[in-house]
Amino acid sequence: MNELINNAAWLEWLLEGMHRAQWFLLRVMHASGLVGDVDGQAAWPWRWRLAGENLLIDQAEARRFAISLLVTMGVVVVLGISIWWRKGRPWLWGASALAVVLAPWPSAAVLFTNAHPTSFHVTGVSFSDQAIASGARLYAAQCVQCHGVNGKGQGALAATQQVWPPNFASPLLWRRADGDLFWAVRHGVKGRDGRQTMAGFGEALNVRETWELLHYLRALASGELLRATGNWPQPVRLPEMALRCHDASKQQLGDFQAQRVLLTTTDPQRLLPDPRAVTVWLPAQSRNSAVPDSVDCVVTSVADALEAISLINGHAALYETQWLTDRQGWLRARNARGAAAWSDDDLLCKSPLADQPQAASGPTPDDQLTRIIQTMDAEPVRFVKGGRVH
Ligand code: HEC
Structure with a gap:
């Protein structure tokens, strides 16, 4: 769907590999007690994570990153062999270090993005009719005054906010990691200058209710996108039903x-x-x-x-x-x-x-x-x- 589909398989591999590597690291750190829990799941300890989504936009950078990774892997293999044979040569170590340093790494701004302790959280609540209906009630009670009935950010209090609430009838909910949206609802949103632009609802909502709200928002946004475009430009599942x-x-x-x-x-x-x-x-x-x-x-x-x-x-x-x-x-x-x-x-x-012609x-x-x-x-x-x- 949208940006990815025409891209090469290597890019999918790269993105999935980046995700799995971080996920694995988080699991290992959690299992060895180096990181604790937040909201019931392992807490990501850094303020940054690798940003596959940026590489998707700039494929030249993605290619450079892939080449740099290959160089690094090659160096690890060569050094491994040299240690195994006990034939380590100082020049080999020097050349290896140089190769890694000179590899065409993308800039940190492209490679990393802001992360939260819940960035890697996954929903434990299924996308069900019941969750969506419950999310609808919570939304009407807690969110509608700013985000508006249709989620386009035109609630009664919207104009009094420091920044305008976003339009959910957009790719926003499909781009952001679930865990980052979860963080925004529970712990609030900060603007670039570090000031709080939306307060967190972690006191008012429990974990289940937070996921229910996100499910509701996705259903709402899908419907609004359908009204606006005649399509579901962002994919949505058929909700679970009894x-x-x-x-x-x-x-x-x-x-x-x-x-x-x-x-x-x-x-x-x-x-x-x-x-x-x-x-x-x-x-x-x-x-x-x-x-x-x-x-x-x-x-x-x-x-x-x-x-x-x-x-x-x-x-x-x-x-x-x-x-x-x-x-x-x-x-x-x-x-x-x-x-x-x-x-x-x-x-x-x-x-x-x-859009390509099909065999009619x-x-x-x-x-x-x-x-x-x-x-x-x-x-x-x-x-x-x-x-x-x-
Ligand atoms: C008092 C006004 C207000 C209320 C109430 C409010 N929000 Fe927000 N919300 C905002 C504003 C303003 C932003 C934009 C913040 C920004 O972009 O810096 C925002 C942004 C968001 C975002 C996008 C975060 C992101 O990653 O860009 C989500 C998701 C969200 N709100 C969900 C909710 C939910 C769910 C509720 C109800 C529990 C809620 N909001 C209640 C004002 C509000």
């Missing part, structure tokens, strides 16, 4: 690993069973009756699910709508014209590759959905968040 299925071992969406999901509000009496995806019916009200034959499951967390999907859907009417995920759970397509009437334009979360093979209306599925499978979602490839 289900009742023919297969009693499945009780929530997450139980269907690596399968496409088709969520639909269309009356199941007008649906045909569809083997291309797990079909899940979202009724307008909670029901206790048996699961209809034409679908695999019925949503049971109806009120929360309607609230969450309505947000992501940009508050468009939910009647007669189908949403399709890919096998990774990303929402990719939506169709509000009835279950049988898909069109290529319904693919709302595309990769830039989708005279589709019949029935095949439109297959075509969307083929495009979706051929072009998986990729994006970089906090320097990490997702």
Whole structure:
């Protein structure tokens, strides 16, 4: 997705390697008691971390960094061999040091970015309808007065702040590491001059509530982006929902690993069973009756699910709508014209590759959905968040 997709595999490797190296270092330091916990997870001890996201913007720098790393690795190997053979020569050590120093390292400003103790924190709360609904209530109570109902930063108190609150209907929430957003909400935001520009909510919110708010913000932002652009330019998952299925071992969406999901509000009496995806019916009200034959499951967390999907859907009417995920759970397509009437334009979360001409093979209306599925499978979602490839 966005910046990454056309880039070379080596860059993905580099970014992922940088992330893993830091993550591993943090684990080791935590296990050996060198760093403690903050908000329930290992605390990153430095004010800086490697910034894969900067390398993504400036690939010339990324290449220099990769070359420097290769030089360093080469030097380590040569020195290792020389020690092994006990043939260490002073000139060899000198030349090695020189090679490492002269390697084309990028500047520190490119290589590093600000970090917080929670920069490497990962959410323990799943992106579920229930979390989003709970986040919505917290947002209305604590955040809306500055950030505004639509998250665009136009709340009643916005103008009285030192800086304007950001527009969440932007790539912001997709660029920043989750752990850094988490820090901002719990411990506040500081401007460049070091002055506090937003107060922290660590006293008012517990850890779970903080993640719920971030999930809500992402759902809200996705819907606002959909309203503004007609697409989901930033990928969003179909929220976890509670289900009742023919297969009693499945009780929530997450139980269907690596399968496409088709969520639909269309009356199941007008649906045909569809083997291309797990079909899940979202009724307008909670029901206790048996699961209809034409679908695999019925949503049971109806009120929360309607609230969450309505947000992501940009508050468009939910009647007669189908949403399709890919096998990774990303929402990719939506169709509000009835279950049988898909069109290529319904693919709302595309990769830039989708602009390239595709092999057009005279589709019949029935095949439109297959075509969307083929495009979706051929072009998986990729994006970089906090320097990490997702
Ligand atoms: C009193 C006003 C105010 C309230 C209340 C408020 N914020 Fe903010 N928020 C701001 C301002 C101003 C900024 C921009 C700070 C900056 O960029 O320096 C901001 C920035 C943010 C950011 C972006 C941080 C970043 O990395 O750029 C997030 C996320 C955020 N707020 C979440 C929340 C959440 C969640 C709540 C409710 C718990 C909340 N805010 C309540 C004023 C507020």
